[in-house]
Amino acid sequence: MEFVTLRVDLIEGKVLLRRERLEGVYGLLDYGLNVHNFFKTYEKEPYSPYNAVVFGKGPFAGSILPGSHRLVFFFKSPLYRTLFPSTMGGAAYTFQRTGVDFVSIIGKAETPSVLVIYGDETSVVVSVEPLKKSLSELWKDGVYSFSDYLVGKFLDRVPGELRIACVGPASLNTNYGAIFSQTLRNGKPVEGSEDWAARGGGGSVLLRAHNIAAIVFGGVYKEEKRLISNYDHTKKLFSGIFSEPLFKVIAKKTEKYRYNPKHGTGGTFGEDYYAEREKTPILNWQMPYIPREDRERLFNLIKEKYVEIFNKESIDKNTWTTCGEPCPAACKKVRNGLKVDYEPYNANGPLAGNIYLKAADRAVRTVDSLGFDAIEFGCIASWVFELIEREILTPEEVGISGKPLLSPQTLINEPEKASEVNADLLCQLAKNVAYAKGEFPKLLGEGKRKAASYIDENFKERIPEGRSSLDYAVFVALGKEGEICPTMYWALGNFIPLPVQGKYWTYYKFGVFPEPESLAEKIVESSISEYWYDNVGWCRFHRRWMTAGEVSCELDGECSLSRGLAKPVLERLFEVVYGEGVNLLRHGKDFLKRLCDYALKSGSYPIFPPSERVIDLIAGASYEFGNKRWEENFRKNKAKAVRDYISKTLETYSLLIGHEGWKL
Structure with missing residues (x-):
């Protein structure tokens, strides 16, 4: 091209x-x-x-x-x-x-x-x-x-x-x-x-x-208008793909991001909380240790003091906008001048002990204004908060004015008070890290692995024997230095060391525990789709109409199934607009293979999770999501079973993309 x-x-x-x-x-x-x-x-x-x-x-x-x-x-x-x-x-x-x-x-x-x-x-x-x-x-x-x-x-x-x-x-x-x-x-x-x-x-x-x-x-x-810059031509093109008018299809397929009448909410914020419920990442990813009934109580508080306020101040008032291009999804939900999305608000909210939306506004606004990746910073802050709660660090060493309130019972009993305290401390920590105020905040700017080395060396006597401060951190690691916080879902695919993590280039469905071979297949499928959205600069919120898949209708009398979706929409667009025949699957696998080559040359190779918290999230999911066979394996030897699970996943992943080296 x-x-x-x-x-x-x-x-x-x-x-x-x-x-x-x-x-x-x-x-x-x-x-x-x-x-x-x-x-x-x-x-x-x-x-x-x-x-x-x-x-x-x-x-x-x-x-x-x-x-x-x-x-x-x-x-x-x-x-x-x-x-x-x-x-x-x-x-x-x-x-x-x-x-x-x-x-x-x-x-x-x-x-x-x-x-x-x-x-x-x-x-x-x-x-x-x-x-x-x-x-x-x-x-x-x-x-x-x-x-x-x-x-x-x-x-x-x-x-x-x-x-x-x-x-x-x-x-x-x-x-x-x-x-x-x-x-x-x-x-x-x-x-x-x-x-x-x-x-x-x-x-x-x-x-x-x-x-x-x-x-x-x-x-x-x-630029000179192309075929798909013309409404009539575009409408005609898609009439051969969808049995309904294009923009009606788009409206249906982006319903989650605009407004879902079933839940009375919309956008990633409202929809994801209603979907995840008690599986929502909270309190520095401590879900495997918190009884389900307590997580259900915490979710009910999130629903009341987080989602319902959001619904009243944004959804009910219809204060929605777009990212800057004409789009029927109108996914930006605005309240009090602030855009509210799920992941930044969860990372600097429930994950860091804050389930009151008014307090979270202050936290997210501070983190955003300082120019952080809000997901990464929230993950760092929640880890530091837990280390303080466990008395591995002191507030003075971190440069904040008090101890976070990270106990589930405290949050259940005093949700607004605890949230206000934690939001204020998060804002203090964000400023310290952004401006490198102090030796330890400066190290936090380099990530959890560097900061943990400092903690383990200087405060060894405060850490339980045989453990590291890194055991309380959640991240995906590559090589000796690479790390990134996963997306805000308790999903097995989020903890697998892949050439791209922390985005949706994995299988991020929560609440399921697939066999490793099945997980690898789903990861490859998702990675290739996400690669194409990023490669061509297309919003993934439109994936439900951009991705080819099975076509169905209710078998009630005659059922008409369109042949148009036999080929991915993107392949059709490349053909019609540029005359290019592109095999999305083949090219996507080739790109993943080349990406693995680059990572290995950089010294960024898959490693076993260097954090016990990540191991427990994988093992705990077997019980939580109902896989009896793997639950028994984890019960017998947790670390060995996690290694087996990740190894088998990566072996199949490597086989599927045709790369022999991306393994533990």
Whole structure:
């Protein structure tokens, strides 16, 4: 396929614009992997100036199809220590105005700078401009004040549409800094439309490897209309795929994210809590040790003091918006000017001992403003809170003013009081870590494994014999240094060491305990689907109509089954729009294989979980989810059975993708 690529080379001090015909490249991840292999970044540290941040839009941006405008970032993660994709909703709707498909940044600016890219009818205008004010001054209200400053500075300079992506102090001092962006309308931020390329630490790479603190993009360029940019042509195309009108199908398939009348709620926040119930990750993932009846009491409190407040203040008022592109899902649920999504609110809420929404607002707002990956920070904070509760650490050593209230009974008896205390302490910890205030908060910025080494060495007498402070932490580990917090679901696939974790490139269904061979099959299937959504910059909330599957109808008289879904929608789109025959399964497996190769060259290989908490989450799931055979195996020898389970899963995974080396 043919793409317009832009290389911003801060080593040579030049930019290079090309129109390239690239074989086997169908999206940004394909291109980004080639870039990283070219620069051999597997041999380099994550903060090397050669660790290219590759970002851009998918090949269907500019169409009328909703969800096709995610901005994709790809880089070597300083946290997981291998290549990592991170995406930002709606931002490619503005980025397409640059007239560029993919941008890659190498080298490092002398001082913190802004990369500006915009398109006009005849050219792409690029500049790298040093900030005239210090970052500490610009970060007065974190990413929000920084973004406002940049809007004021560039609004009149960039013709047409404009959008800002920027980082906060967490990117300067931690390995899990995020990239923030918000839709602008008439130069003003649209409440609730903010989105993040957060997972994996892309903001940290952007700032610390390249000294780029923000990217300003937009312009007036308008690509020549393709077939799927025309409503009538698009309608005709999909009439051969679906038996109902396209946008009616889309509305049905995105119901969860808009509004589900069965539950009286919507969005990830409302729907996920009603689905997970007592399996919701709480209190630093202590679910295997908390009796189910207590978890049910905690869920009832979450329902009352978390979800019902959300429903009254957002769902009932219909304060919904999108990420910045026209989309019927309207997945952004807004209350009091704040976007409310499940994972950030769970990681900095129930996981950290906070089940009162008003308190969680304060916690999430603080973590977001500092520019953290909110999921990663919540996972760190909940671990630290438990270490304090167990008297392995003291509040003074962490730099917070008191002890968290992490007991299930305390939270059940005094839910609002305990939540307020824990939210305040989380905010204190977030500021300490973001600004590296103190020796231990600075170590926390490097992740749990580095911090645990310090704790084990300096406070050995406080830790039960034969254990490590890391035994209370939850993360997926690769090699000697790689780590990432899993997504907020008690799901077996979330704890398997894969080339991409912490996102949905796994089988993340909770409440089930499949055999390892079956789990591996489901992981491969999910990984390939998720790879394609990220590769082409498509929102995964649209997966239910984008993914081909079985077609069914009730056998009540005559049943008509459309043949259109015999081929994945994405394959049809590549054929119709570009004349490209793409085998999604074959190409996806090949990409996973190449990703494994890169990770192994980087020293990021699968290892047995170095945390007893992760082992217990796997073992406890056998009882909780009802697999008697594995429950008996875990009862006899827990560690051996977990090793057997992960080993068999990875052996099948390697066999399925055709890679012999991705094993324990």
